[in-house]
Amino acid sequence: MPLHSLYIINKAGGLIYQKDYTDGIAKLSSNEYLVLAGTFHSIHVITSKLSPIPGSSGIEVLETDLFKMHCIQTPTGTKFLLVTDPLQANVDALMRKVYEVYADYVMKNPFYTPEMPIRAELFDLNLNKLIKQINA
Structure with a gap:
């Protein structure tokens, strides 16, 4: 029962991080990922x-027969x-762990500019380690 994908969307609706973790998921173009993030942001605001x-x-959960989309919003709007x-199972605990990795390796990084795309090697490494444990 895997985690398929992670998206991090800034408070303006811009996609600042995206990663697929399951083989076989249809790959989208960069533009399609941006449209997906903006559309979800709009639906989130409307709801x-x-x-x-x-x-x-x-919106917190969007459920279909094939997948669930879980969303949390931080106090900063991310x-x-x-x-x-x-x-x-235990998606809430997983969301907290993902947020902890984000807080530790992105927000505490003095070279990261908030609301901008995330490019942090330690974030990727620690996030991949966490997801491998979940998907194992």
Whole structure:
């Protein structure tokens, strides 16, 4: 029951990180990934505005027969979007671990500019290690 993909979207809806972890997933062009991120960001904003609950954070899970998309939004507006198998267990714990790796290796990196694409080798290495444990 694998994690298929991870997307990190900045508060303006721009894709700042994308990685596929499962072989066999259709590869999209760079432009298609950007459109996907922008579309999800728009849906997230719309659902937060349409919710009858004041202060709603927007869409959290989108479920299909083939996959689930899980989203968390940080206090800074950054969104983490995980595409998993529908039967994947403990996704909330996985999201927290992914966020911890992000906080440790991206946000604490003095050379990283917030809201810009993530290019951090230690982030990639530690994230890959975490995902290999999950997908094993």
